[in-house]
Amino acid sequence: MVEFRIDRRTGVATYVQIVQQTKQALRLGLLEPGDKLPTAREVVEATAINPNTVLKAYRELEREGLVEARRGLGTFVRRSLGAAPADSPLRAELSDWTARAHAAGLDRDDVAALFASVLDEQFHNGQFGDGRFHDEQRFNNTKGEQA
Amino acid sequence: MTETAIEAAALGKRFGRRGKWALRDCALKLPAGHVCAVVGPNGAGKSTLLAVAAGLLKPTEGALTVLGTHPTEARPRLAYVAQDKPLHPQLTVAATLRLGRELNPGHWDATVAERVVRQGDLDPKARVRSLSGGQRTRVALALALGKRPELLLLDEPMADLDPLARHELMGTLLAEAAENGTTVVMSSHVVAELEGSCDFLLLLGAGRVRLAGPLEDLLAAHTLITGPAGALTGLAPHTVVESRTTGRQLTALLRPAGPLDDVWQTAAPSLEELVLAHLRSPEAPALLLDATATKEAAA
Amino acid sequence: MTALAAVPTAPRRRSRLAPHGLTWSVLRLHRTALYICGGAFVAFVATMIWMYAIGDDARASIGACGSPGSGLPSCLEITERTADDTYRYVLSLATTVLAYTMFPVAAWAGGALIGRELESGTARLAWTQSVTPLRWLAAKLAVPALLLTAGATAAVLLNIWARRDDNPNLTGDWYHPDDFVTTGPAAVTYVLAGLALGALAGLVTRRALPAAGLGFAATLALYNILERYREDLWPTVSRTGDTPSELPRSALQVEHGMVLTSGERVTASRCSVMPDSTCVNDADVAGYYSTFHPQSHFWPLHLVSAGIALAVAVLATAAAFWLLRRRTP
Numbered sequence: 001m002v003e004f005r006i007d008r009r010t011g012v013a014t015y016v017q018i019v020q021q022t023k024q025a026l027r028l029g030l031l032e033p034g035d036k037l038p039t040a041r042e043v044v045e046a047t048a049i050n051p052n053t054v055l056k057a058y059r060e061l062e063r064e065g066l067v068e069a070r071r072g073l074g075t076f077v078r079r080s081l082g083a084a085p086a087d088s089p090l091r092a093e094l095s096d097w098t099a100r101a102h103a104a105g106l107d108r109d110d111v112a113a114l115f116a117s118v119l120d121e122q123f124h125n126g127q128f129g130d131g132r133f134h135d136e137q138r139f140n141n142t143k144g145e146q147a
Numbered sequence: 148m149t150e151t152a153i154e155a156a157a158l159g160k161r162f163g164r165r166g167k168w169a170l171r172d173c174a175l176k177l178p179a180g181h182v183c184a185v186v187g188p189n190g191a192g193k194s195t196l197l198a199v200a201a202g203l204l205k206p207t208e209g210a211l212t213v214l215g216t217h218p219t220e221a222r223p224r225l226a227y228v229a230q231d232k233p234l235h236p237q238l239t240v241a242a243t244l245r246l247g248r249e250l251n252p253g254h255w256d257a258t259v260a261e262r263v264v265r266q267g268d269l270d271p272k273a274r275v276r277s278l279s280g281g282q283r284t285r286v287a288l289a290l291a292l293g294k295r296p297e298l299l300l301l302d303e304p305m306a307d308l309d310p311l312a313r314h315e316l317m318g319t320l321l322a323e324a325a326e327n328g329t330t331v332v333m334s335s336h337v338v339a340e341l342e343g344s345c346d347f348l349l350l351l352g353a354g355r356v357r358l359a360g361p362l363e364d365l366l367a368a369h370t371l372i373t374g375p376a377g378a379l380t381g382l383a384p385h386t387v388v389e390s391r392t393t394g395r396q397l398t399a400l401l402r403p404a405g406p407l408d409d410v411w412q413t414a415a416p417s418l419e420e421l422v423l424a425h426l427r428s429p430e431a432p433a434l435l436l437d438a439t440a441t442k443e444a445a446a
Numbered sequence: 447m448t449a450l451a452a453v454p455t456a457p458r459r460r461s462r463l464a465p466h467g468l469t470w471s472v473l474r475l476h477r478t479a480l481y482i483c484g485g486a487f488v489a490f491v492a493t494m495i496w497m498y499a500i501g502d503d504a505r506a507s508i509g510a511c512g513s514p515g516s517g518l519p520s521c522l523e524i525t526e527r528t529a530d531d532t533y534r535y536v537l538s539l540a541t542t543v544l545a546y547t548m549f550p551v552a553a554w555a556g557g558a559l560i561g562r563e564l565e566s567g568t569a570r571l572a573w574t575q576s577v578t579p580l581r582w583l584a585a586k587l588a589v590p591a592l593l594l595t596a597g598a599t600a601a602v603l604l605n606i607w608a609r610r611d612d613n614p615n616l617t618g619d620w621y622h623p624d625d626f627v628t629t630g631p632a633a634v635t636y637v638l639a640g641l642a643l644g645a646l647a648g649l650v651t652r653r654a655l656p657a658a659g660l661g662f663a664a665t666l667a668l669y670n671i672l673e674r675y676r677e678d679l680w681p682t683v684s685r686t687g688d689t690p691s692e693l694p695r696s697a698l699q700v701e702h703g704m705v706l707t708s709g710e711r712v713t714a715s716r717c718s719v720m721p722d723s724t725c726v727n728d729a730d731v732a733g734y735y736s737t738f739h740p741q742s743h744f745w746p747l748h749l750v751s752a753g754i755a756l757a758v759a760v761l762a763t764a765a766a767f768w769l770l771r772r773r774t775p
Binding site for chain 2: 466467468470471474475477478566567568570571572573574575576577578773774775
């Protein structure tokens with residue numbers, strides 16, 4: 001099961017953070033079809049965020065067809081975002097590229113800025129329109145024991 | 148459930164015949180189903196507004212309705228936790244909950260109250276006078292939530308609590324409120340503790356309403372801009388809440404009335420920036436937005 | 447404050463007699479006071495039983511005596527008996543305690559019952575449960591009022607029982623302040639006046655310590671005013687004669703002096719203070735008079751005192767409700 005980490009300083013809307021973190025967990029294979037998302041109550045208790053925010057994020061994920069709400073049972077993953085699992089070739093390529101950038105003398109911020117600018121160029125109409133990239137966004141993912 | 152949690156028109160309250168007005172000309176409408184933050188500096192009238200809504204104070208002028216009725220009529224349907232969390236020090240935690248049951252015949256949910264207490268690892272036999280600040284707040288919240296109120300009024304609930312207790316209690320509070328469909332109205336002068344938890348904002352300054360509306364709509368209605376100081380005159384059609392000039396650079400918070408010139412760099416303000424700008428400029432016009440946004444369905 | 451404010455809607459599983467609602471809350475919140483009062487009451491009952499038990503002995507100790515052979519107890523033996531001293535002393539102490547109960551009751555009602563709750567905000571805690579402020583005050587007054595009425599009534603009856611024949615040599619004269627108050631319903635209404643004045647003081651000051659002080663002071667004033675003007679509460683009986691008359695011990699003398707030939711009455715104190723200059727000439731004195739309350743006036747005097755205290759209790763209660771109503775929406 002995923003655990004959401006809400007960063008209030010980023011300026012990214014809270015529900016966007018939940019959506020992004022869920023997607024990231026799906027991409028990395030930490031969430032798989034059939035897995036259960038934490039209930040709104042659990043998320044609210046752990047993060048002290050507004051319950052409506054959690055519901056809004058879950059509805060967004062549902063709208064994108066990533067999860068489905070089963071009445072009385074909870075919200076479950078329908079499909080994964082299997083484009084780049086943690087051990088995919090694309091990840092390896094990016095890893096290689098990052099190593100070369102580091103060897104070329106770029107530091108972490110330079111790499112992040114470069115990466116962000118390429119992202120902006122390639123994905124011009126960003127999903128949530130705020131166009132900001134935050135390297136601060138980290139993910140706290142733990143495999144659910146029940147899985 | 149009633150659609151409007153609190154509605155006030157021309158509400159005013161002053162203490163004593165010659166006293167200062169704690170609230171003046173307040174008009175507001177808080178829709179039900181939200182977690183509403185009542186924000187403002189000390190002395191802005193937050194506590195007074197909550198006490199009037201709780202049916203503890205008589206307004207000097209104007210009127211206020213709670214859940215569609217007079218506050219005293221709504222007494223069984225609302226809960227209130229005062230800033231200093233008054234509890235009887237000689238009672239045990241269990242006896243305090245029993246008090247809630249005895250004084251709320253017919254609408255007391257012992258399960259909720261006990262769950263809130265249990266989550267805090269509280270010994271039911273412990274006397275209230277031996278509890279820490281965070282534990283006392285938890286017991287006060289248990290007493291309020293056990294009533295299963297439609298409206299929960301909290302006056303500075305998290306003041307003087309350590310960050311851990313604050314986070315835990317806020318989580319418990321929001322989860323229980325969401326489960327019961329309770330509208331929460333909480334006051335605070337610490338804006339940071341409300342960000343993320345609240346979706347409706349009521350900003351009070353010097354006894355008047357400065358901002359009211361769904362938080363997202365209020366933030367969306369404002370833009371932070373930076374640009375050359377000379378371009379200030381070009382801002383005429385927009386409402387400038389606050390502007391500051393540093394050298395040749397101008398920073399301003401405004402409510403755009405249309406597209407902005409390209410000379411300006413724009414950014415979305417944070418809740419704190421929004422609140423501070425309004426408090427620093429008392430002459431800026433108030434902005435009251437209706438909760439027109441699609442009503443969030445309760446879980 | 448004639449009825450308990452709580453409505454009997456207890457769940458079936460609980461005993462119908464068990465207190466609940468506001469009644470429960472008042473009893474639970476003031477449990478310490480309840481225990482102290484209960485203890486004091488038990489001690490009072492025990493004392494009265496003891497007094498009753500030694501009553502015969504005490505009476506024998508002050509009875510007639512004679513030399514051996516006269517058929518009466520020997521005087522030597524009687525002087526050695528001390529039952530009368532114990533009886534007299536303990537009974538007067540217990541009577542004083544009963545008469546003064548109104549003072550601690552007033553201080554408690556002002557301080558713990560009302561003032562502290564307003565000061566600490568716990569009153570507001572109650573008012574934001576499903577309880578209106580007026581019902582809250584009603585329960586706060588009715589529960590102790592009922593218990594105090596029951597307790598004080600029982601104490602008065604026990605006191606009368608232990609005093610047996612009211613021999614003034616042992617129990618004190620009927621007009622002695624404490625004995626006067628504690629041998630009838632005044633003892634009950636005094637306590638109720640203390641409760642109401644204390645509660646009013648609590649609502650006025652809204653703080654525990656000042657309320658306790660104010661309640662105590664108001665009750666002290668009431669007690670002293672009633673004692674000071676007690677003899678004026680019922681018309682006196684007047685007696686005139688040619689010589690200064692000696693009133694019996696059972697009479698409460700109010701005034702005495704001389705009747706002049708003109709019919710004017712001059713109190714004796716005038717002549718005793720200024721015997722030379724202003725005192726009347728012997729020639730002018732036609733006779734002597736005295737005004738007094740005979741023992742038969744005990745009940746009218748007592749009932750008027752009790753009625754005044756009850757009226758004070760009612761007025762203070764009404765003022766307390768009025769004040770609370772004015773302050774809360």
